[in-house]
Amino acid sequence: MKYRAAVRRRSEPIADIRKILIVEDSKTFAKALRKLLAEEIGLPIVSCASLNELHEVVTEEPEAYGIAVVDLNLPDAPDGEAIDFTVQRGIPTIVFTGSFDLQTRSRIMERDVIDYVLKNNEFALDTLVTAVKRALSNREMRILVVDDVTTARKHLARMLAVQQYSVIEAGSGTEALALLEANPDIQIVVSDYNMPDINGYELTRKIRRLVGPDKLRVIGVSSTTDIAVSAGFLKAGANDFISRPFMPEELQCRIANNADTLLQLKQLQELASRDYLTGLFNRRHFFENGPKLIKTVQARPSSTVAVLDIDHFKQLNDTHGHDIGDRVLELVARCLKDAVEGTGNLLARLGGEEFVILFPGMNPAAAMRFSDHLRLDISHATLQVGAETISVTASIGVAEADPEDSFDHCLRSADQALYAAKQQGRNRVCLAAA
Structure with missing residues (x-):
């Protein structure tokens, strides 16, 4: 799994993708640390066991390392020379040591190191990985x-x-x-x-x-x-x-x-703002943030809302069961997310099989075109259930969000347009009457 320094979702890259440098002469400790760091953070890792090796790897790639984890005492660097080497070359450094007293602390803290970790207990590796994570997240x-x-x-x-x-x-x-x-x-x-x-x-x-x-x-x-x-x-x-x-x-x-x-x-x-099943924003988030978005774009021509409903969803649930119904909801949510992501539009699941999109600063004609593309995307998506291939369609109602009207009124207008789409045969987009 990969660690992310910002919002900390593991699916996203961290800000600094340079390598992690481990300087440790104990092969067992270095191997265990390398394994944990690879699992928890996912950045490339380079290990060396002496000051001489440290010189070689840093000289070969002087800008390659975003952070170093360095043992205080090495056979050819008994007085922290390896720490001095990484710090002087601008590599952020975390120190670990097997022995600790006030004199050792002073030796460490007089250098510009991020932190020190004692490796004389069963939690040392976990503590060290946490320190590396924290240093990476601090940059954000x-x-x-x-x-x-x-x-x-x-x-x-x-x-x-x-x-x-x-x-x-x-x-x-x-x-x-x-x-x-x-x-x-x-x-x-x-x-x-x-x-x-x-x-x-x-x-x-x-x-x-x-x-x-x-x-x-x-x-x-x-x-x-x-x-x-x-x-x-x-x-x-x-x-x-x-x-x-x-x-x-x-x-x-x-x-x-x-x-x-x-x-x-x-x-x-x-x-609190996300729907547990689809990961989209939920009804609460939409109603809290939708009106604010409209106000921020009042200088533009208009804003528009689209309410989307999966056709025959109750029948699908009754036929295939709620587990398959949930998978269909996730399928539709992915189609919507793929289309909306990065556009500045606000997408949410209102509840059940109903979704909503706010198009800030988008006029009804453009919102209709966007919504029809969504409708087509959903109709082309399929779900494989055993030997059966399930496909669904959606009906969409679009309404202009008049800044003079309440947000609820705008959504009611979109709902009425959605009802009209259902009445006209489903799998279509309808615009609310002006």
Whole structure:
């Protein structure tokens, strides 16, 4: 299975398709790690067992590696020289080590590495794979760092950049708000408290008036010894607070936890908006987002809605059973998805055998042509059930979405046109009367 850094559906490619480099002298450990990474992530993997081999493979393909997993101690590199080699060549590096103490930690953390993982327990391999996944997914996460003190801001930004996050900097609260407006893909804001124009509390309040915590996380930071500052940030709407000076591991974990929360919320929202059988958007999503889409294109000539119904679906269910009926629904959904994907049109399953498409900015004549192509595609699709080949047809009703009318009224008009298509013999497209 392949890992994806963005929405995390395994069917989609990750942003960086370069190779993963494993530097490990234990053949057993390297083999097991290679197998897990191949299963979970699916990127090409290159292994080497010494600093000398590492030199060779990187010299041959200096730009080939998107991330490296490097053992701290190798026979020909006992003091972390392999880590220095990958870091100096700009390869993001995760360290693993069989022994660990404060001195070892210092040796690792003084280098610009993403993370370190101990391999002295049964969960080491899984932890290491998770660290690689996180580093790849971090590249899709944009973070805004807000601090009027340049040195402090640059230091924090660098720490986050090492973690592979995409970082933007702001020197004031006012600049931060402007950057948020210009970059709606920002997902985490890390803000200092003491700033001359807008303090961290007020900036957090202003952000919360614009964006909810399910879309953007706010983390307060401060070097003050006043323990009330953290409470002030949280009461203003922040999701977390970190005290300076930063413990790198704590900073890493808190940022990662907030990033994970955003991903989980996005996944829940995605599940709530999808039809369980076909994977298309569901009725709720369509009714929540359809009116918004129409409003965004009011300057264009018009928008149109098409309601589609599978002909004789009840008879098909009664004859072949609900399992075959479900397969027919999936077949029709695939035809619709293939035609609509990438067009900007909104496709959903309303329920039962009924589907709907909103064509924002498309006039009725164009929507009729589009719908008739859909009708033909569906009529040519077949489902093999044992020795029998099943084919279906669909009737479609099309109606113009008048911005002055309610969304419900538009759908009722499309329903009436659908009824007319059924009455006229099915397997046809009808336009609602003006």
